[in-house]
Amino acid sequence: MKSLFIKVKEMQTPVEKIDIGQYWNVVTRRKWTIIGITLGVGLLAGALLSTISPQYRATATLLIESQGENVVAIPDVYALDTRRQEYLQTQFEILKSRPLADKVIGRLELDKSDEFLPYLEPSALKTTILGMLGTKLEAQTPERREAALVAHYEDQLSITPVRATQLVNVSFESHSPEQAAAVANAHAQAYIESYLETRGQASGAAETWMGARLQELRDTVDASEKKLQAFKEREHLVDVNGIQSLSARELDQLSAKLVDARKNLVDIQSAYAQVEKVRNARIDDKLAIPVIKADPLVQQFRGSYAQANLKVAELKNRYGELHPKMKAAISERDAAQAILANQVNSVIDSIQNQHKMLVDQANSIASAVNSAKTDVQSVSRKESEYRALMSEVETNRNLYDVFQKRLSETRETSDLATPNARVVEAASVPTVPAKPRKLLFLALAMAGAFILAIIYVILIDIMNSKIRHAADVESRIGLTLLGLIPMLTKKKSSAGRMQYQQTGMQEFDESIRTVRTGVTLSALDQEHKVLLVASSLPSEGKTTVASNLAAAFSQIERVLLIDCDLRKPAVGPAFGIESNQVGLTEFVAASTPIKDCIVRDQASKVDILVAGKIPPNPQELINSRRLHALIEKLRENYDRIIIDCPPVLPVSDALLMGKLADAVIYVIKAESTTTQQARNGLSQFGRARIPVMGVVLNQINPDRLASYGEYGGGYSVGGYGYVSQSTR
Numbered sequence: 001m002k003s004l005f006i007k008v009k010e011m012q013t014p015v016e017k018i019d020i021g022q023y024w025n026v027v028t029r030r031k032w033t034i035i036g037i038t039l040g041v042g043l044l045a046g047a048l049l050s051t052i053s054p055q056y057r058a059t060a061t062l063l064i065e066s067q068g069e070n071v072v073a074i075p076d077v078y079a080l081d082t083r084r085q086e087y088l089q090t091q092f093e094i095l096k097s098r099p100l101a102d103k104v105i106g107r108l109e110l111d112k113s114d115e116f117l118p119y120l121e122p123s124a125l126k127t128t129i130l131g132m133l134g135t136k137l138e139a140q141t142p143e144r145r146e147a148a149l150v151a152h153y154e155d156q157l158s159i160t161p162v163r164a165t166q167l168v169n170v171s172f173e174s175h176s177p178e179q180a181a182a183v184a185n186a187h188a189q190a191y192i193e194s195y196l197e198t199r200g201q202a203s204g205a206a207e208t209w210m211g212a213r214l215q216e217l218r219d220t221v222d223a224s225e226k227k228l229q230a231f232k233e234r235e236h237l238v239d240v241n242g243i244q245s246l247s248a249r250e251l252d253q254l255s256a257k258l259v260d261a262r263k264n265l266v267d268i269q270s271a272y273a274q275v276e277k278v279r280n281a282r283i284d285d286k287l288a289i290p291v292i293k294a295d296p297l298v299q300q301f302r303g304s305y306a307q308a309n310l311k312v313a314e315l316k317n318r319y320g321e322l323h324p325k326m327k328a329a330i331s332e333r334d335a336a337q338a339i340l341a342n343q344v345n346s347v348i349d350s351i352q353n354q355h356k357m358l359v360d361q362a363n364s365i366a367s368a369v370n371s372a373k374t375d376v377q378s379v380s381r382k383e384s385e386y387r388a389l390m391s392e393v394e395t396n397r398n399l400y401d402v403f404q405k406r407l408s409e410t411r412e413t414s415d416l417a418t419p420n421a422r423v424v425e426a427a428s429v430p431t432v433p434a435k436p437r438k439l440l441f442l443a444l445a446m447a448g449a450f451i452l453a454i455i456y457v458i459l460i461d462i463m464n465s466k467i468r469h470a471a472d473v474e475s476r477i478g479l480t481l482l483g484l485i486p487m488l489t490k491k492k493s494s495a496g497r498m499q500y501q502q503t504g505m506q507e508f509d510e511s512i513r514t515v516r517t518g519v520t521l522s523a524l525d526q527e528h529k530v531l532l533v534a535s536s537l538p539s540e541g542k543t544t545v546a547s548n549l550a551a552a553f554s555q556i557e558r559v560l561l562i563d564c565d566l567r568k569p570a571v572g573p574a575f576g577i578e579s580n581q582v583g584l585t586e587f588v589a590a591s592t593p594i595k596d597c598i599v600r601d602q603a604s605k606v607d608i609l610v611a612g613k614i615p616p617n618p619q620e621l622i623n624s625r626r627l628h629a630l631i632e633k634l635r636e637n638y639d640r641i642i643i644d645c646p647p648v649l650p651v652s653d654a655l656l657m658g659k660l661a662d663a664v665i666y667v668i669k670a671e672s673t674t675t676q677q678a679r680n681g682l683s684q685f686g687r688a689r690i691p692v693m694g695v696v697l698n699q700i701n702p703d704r705l706a707s708y709g710e711y712g713g714g715y716s717v718g719g720y721g722y723v724s725q726s727t728r
Contacts, residue, residue, distance in 0.1 A: 022471065023458055023461075026457055026458055026461040027454055027457065027458070030457040030460075030461075033453065033457055034450065034453040034454055034457060037449055037450075037452075037453035037456070038446050038449045038450045038453055039446075040449075041445055041446060041448075041449030042442060042445065042446040042449065045441065045442050045445035045446070046438075046442060049436055049438045049441060049442065052436050053175050054175070054433035054435070054436070055173045055174065055175060055433060055434055055435045055436070056173065056174060056175070056176070056177040056180045056430040056432075056433055056434060057171050057172070057173045057180060057430060057434035057435075058171065058172055058174075058177070058180035058181035058183075058184040058185075058427035058428065058429065058430050059169050059170065059171040059184060059427055060169070060170045060171075060184040060185050060187070060188040060423060060425065060426055060427040061162075061167055061168070061169055061170075061423070061424045061425040062095075062167065062168050062169075062170060062188050062191070062421050062422070062423060062424065063166055063167055063421060063422055063423075063424045064088060064091050064166050064167075064168060064420060064421045065166070065420050065421065065422075088161070088166065091168075091420070091421070092159055092161055092168060094191065094194075095159045095168065095170065095187075095191055096154070096157070096159050098150055098154075099194070100187060100190050100191055100194060101150050101153045101154060101157070101187075102146075102150065103190045103194070104153075104183060104186045104187050104190050105149060105150070105153060107186055107190070108179075108182060108183060108186055110149070110153065110183070111145075111149055113179065115174055115175050115176065115179065116149055116152060116153075156172055156173045156174060156183075157170075157171070157172050157183075157187065158170075158171045158172075158173075159171075167424065170184050170187050170188045170191075170427075171184060172184045172187065172427075173434060173435075177429045177430045177431070178429055180427070180429075180430060181427045181428060181429045181430070184427035185423075185426050185427050188423050188426075188427075189423070191421065192419045192421055192422070192423075195419055195420050195421065196419055203410060206410060207407065207410050210403055210406060210407045210410065211407060213403060214400065214403045214404055214407055217396065217399055217400040217403055218400060220396045220400075221393065221396040221397050221400050224389070224392045224393040224396050225393050227389055227392075228386075228389040228390060228392075228393055231385065231386065231389055232386070235382050235386075250372050251369065251372040251373060254365055254368045254369045254372050255369055257365050258362065258365040258366055258368075258369050261358060261361045261362040261365050262362050264358050265355070265358040265359060265362050268351065268354055268355050268358060271289075271351050272351055272352065272355040275289060275347075275348045275351050275352065295343070295347045297343045297346075297347075298340065298343050298344055298347060301336065301339050301340040301343045302340055304336045304339070304340075305333070305336035305337050305339075305340045307336075308329065308332045308333035308335075308336040308337075309333050309336075309337075311329045311332070311333070312326070312329045312330055312333045315329045465674045465675045465676060466671050466672060466673065466674050466675070467668050467670065467671075467673055467674070467675060467678060467697070468670055468671045469670070469697070469700070470484060470697060472675070473668070473695050473697060476675045476678075477675070477678055477679065477682065477695065479666070479682070479692060479694055479695050480518075480522070480693070480694035480695070481518075481694060481695055481696075481697065482514075482515050482518035482519060482522070482665065482693070482694040482695060482696050483511055483512075483514040483515035483517075483518050483696055483697075484511055484514075484670075484696075484697050484700045485508065485511045485512065485515070485541070485544075485545065485696060485697070485698045485699065485700065486507050486508055486511055486699075486700050486701070487670075487699040487700060487701050488508065488699075508548075512548045512549060512551075512552045513552055515545070515549055515552075515665075515696055516549060516552040516553055518694060519531065519549075519665065519693065519694075522663075522693050522694060523663075523693075526662075527662070528662040528663045528693065529635050529638070529639065529640060529641055529662060530631060530635065530641045530643065530660060530661045530662045531640070531641070531642050531643065531661060531662065531663055531664075531665055531693070532643045532645055532654065532657055532658050532660075532661035532663070532664045532665070532690075533545055533546035533549070533642060533643065533644050533645065533664075533665045533667060534645050534647070534648050534654045534658075534664055534665070534666055534667065534681070534685075535647050535648070535666065535667040535668065535669070535673075535681070536647060536648060536649050536668070536673055536677045536678055536680065536681035537647050537649055537650070537669075537673065537677060538568070538647050538650070539669070540647070540667050540668065540669035540672070540673060540698060541667055541669060541698035541699055542644060542645075542647070542667040543563075543565070543570040543571060543574060543644050544574070544698070545665070545667050545696050545698060546561060546571070546642050546643075546644040547561065547571060547574045547575065547644075549642060549665075550604070550606045550640075550642045551604035551606055553639075553640045553642070554604055554605045554606045555605075557638075557639035557640045558607075558637075558638045558639045558640070559605075559606050559607065559638065559639065559640045559641075559642065560598070560606075560607045560608075560609060560634055560637075560638040560640070560641045560642070561606050561607070561608045561609070561642050561644070562584065562608075562609045562641065562642070562643045562644070563583065563584065563608070563609065563610050563611040563644050564584065564611070564622065564643050564644060564645045564646075564653070564657050565611060565644055565645055565646045565653075566584070566585065566611050566614060566615055566618035566621060566622070566646075566653070567614065567618055567646055567651065567653070568646070569583075569610065569611030569612075569614070570644070571608060571610055571611070571644050572608070572610040572611070575599075575601045575604075575606075575608055577599055577608065577610055581599060581610050581612070582596055582597050582612055583597050583609060583610035583611050583612030583613075584597065584609055584610070584611050584612055584621075584627070585611060585612035585613050585614070585615050585621060586612045586613065587609075587612075587626075587630065588621050588624050588626050588627050588630075589615060589621065594609075594630065597609055597610075597612070607638070618646075618651075618653055619651075619652070619653060619656060622653055622656045622657055623656050627660075628660060631660045643657055643660075643661060645657045645658075647681075648681040648684055648685070649677065649680060649681050649684075652684075655684060655685070655688045655690065658685060658688060658690035659688075659690070661690070662691075663691050663692065663693040664685055664690055664691065664692045664693060665692075665693055665694065665695075665696060666678075666681070666682060666685075666692055666694070666695050666696070667695075667696050667698050668695055668696070668697055668698065669698050669699050670697050670698065670699050670700045670701070671699075671701075672699070678695075
């Protein structure tokens with residue numbers, strides 16, 4: 001079965017975890033320190049607050065109109081885009097501007113106020129410091145004084161917009177409540193007046209500019225009208241609209257005539273072409289032309305010719321050609337033929353003349369149409385130029401009329417300017433100081449001091465490397481805690497180191513029995529007959545632990561207590577043994593029999609081997625074969641051998657004795673031995689491969705056990721029938 005004790009060489013520095021309960025124990029243990037710091041800071045804060053002059057704050061509320069009223073039915077001459085959010089932000093910045101501050105300072109004569117006078121001259125402290133440094137103080141010019149005055153004014157002034165409204169609070173702080181109210185109201189009024197003045201100046205500037213611009217527009221109108229008149233005279237225009245209408249009608253009429261003429265020409269063109277072909281042909285060919293054939297006279301003369309020709313044919317059968325009737329008939333026939341021929345030629349000539357007339361007429365009308373088009377285009381061009389000139393005249397005249405009307409309205413409404421803001425609530429004289437808020441400041445100071453005090457005591461506890469309680473043994477060293485031994489009172493500690501069942505201190509007796517039980521349980525799987533009791537430094541109580549632990553074991557076992565501290569032996573005095581008693585030194589060096597060296601304490605029934613005389617060479621004695629053989633022989637005669645040795649850090653005697661022991665019981669003095677000291681001592685045992693069974697935390701203050709969370713502060717809680725010394 002694996003041994004329960006821990007080998008130091010395998011020990012590792014444990015990772016500390018945050019233990020809220022541990023911190024709470026620290027706070028409760030140092031509660032009076034925390035309360036003292038808190039009360040001290042509270043008293044100091046109260047003293048400081050009593051020296052601070054109260055500051056009063058007065059607030060006037062302004063309503064900034066995002067869209068001012070229009071007294072007249074025209075837009076304001078001096079207008080901003082008030083529909084944008086930037087308008088209100090701009091007004092807030094104007095409220096903070098220096099010109100308003102200068103105006104209020106001058107109006108209320110704040111430069112003569114007792115509150116502002118200290119800021120006009122350098123302070124005595126500044127003068128003294130600069131004098132000590134050898135620096136020459138610059139002269140206070142009027143500009144510096146004014147800048148300092150305005151800077152203090154702006155420090156005391158605050159402009160605060162009310163969220164999601166058009167309201168803004170104008171606040172001023174002062175030692176005088178009356179002055180605070182007066183400045184807040186004056187600043188609000190100065191803002192309103194500044195707006196009206198700005199509008200008035202802008203209106204005057206606009207009026208001057210519009211007057212000059214109006215004259216320029218008048219000259220422009222005159223010039224455009226003269227240009228139009230010159231054009232009408234040059235082009236001989238009276239009524240452009242009438243001329244254009246007449247030209248258009250003439251062109252329409254000529255176009256209609258040209259269409260008719262060309263239609264008639266088309267109609268006669270066929271007949272003309274036919275007659276042209278038969279101009280020199282026989283009469284019969286000419287009569288074959290439809291247009292000639294259709295002529296009424298031609299038809300009539302053709303009938304007369306047919307009758308005369310028929311008559312000649314009839315007479316020719318009865319009469320000869322020389323017959324008078326025959327001659328008369330032939331003559332009548334020739335006359336009819338001549339008349340027909342003349343009529344055919346006349347028709348042909350008529351057609352030719354008519355064709356020529358229609359051609360001439362179409363050409364003449366076409367020429368007239370072209371001329372009319374040219375005239376219409378010319379008139380259109382003149383009309384366009386005329387209308388452009390007329391439009392220019394009308395535009396200039398309208399612009400002139402608008403400016404003239406605006407100028408008249410501006411002159412009439414210059415005295416009707418309305419402010420963009422009004423005071424909703426004037427500042428009243430405050431009765432309660434705004435700051436310092438003494439109760440709040442005092443409460444915050446004490447709360448801060450309380451928190452810082454808690455942090456302070458926790459940091460002190462964290463930075464405290466001393467081993468104070470059981471949790472430190474396991475968390476910082478990583479070894480098993482065998483038990484806690486309470487601190488003895490001065491009265492009982494004066495009785496000597498041997499206290500077990502002799503002083504009546506039951507807590508001490510119980511703690512020794514607890515260590516005994518821990519040792520016994522740690523050796524269930526391996527016998528630990530020889531135990532070495534060691535510590536890091538002197539005065540940690542290793543002799544007390546060794547002596548009382550031996551007394552406790554003697555109740556159930558045969559025990560030998562050996563004092564191996566050959567430099568400062570303390571076991572003999574602890575049991576009241578005479579100083580001339582022979583001991584370990586005499587046995588090893590002078591071969592004194594061991595039975596003469598061992599003394600039995602009748603009260604505790606513990607056999608004791610004292611150190612004897614202090615030798616000049618303790619380590620040579622400890623490292624002798626005779627001593628080693630003695631320990632081996634004593635193992636056979638005793639159930640338990642407990643060895644008290646020197647501290648491990650000052651000398652290495654304990655390491656030599658550790659080779660003879662089965663395990664080491666390491667004693668640590670509570671609230672004295674640091675973590676590093678304990679680790680250094682234990683590491684030496686580790687390097688020497690000497691096993692350490694566990695740690696005994698010695699000289700624990702019983703009254704602090706509860707604050708460390710150990711055992712509830714007294715054994716009576718466990719129902720054992722006895723309580724700690726502090727509760728008696």
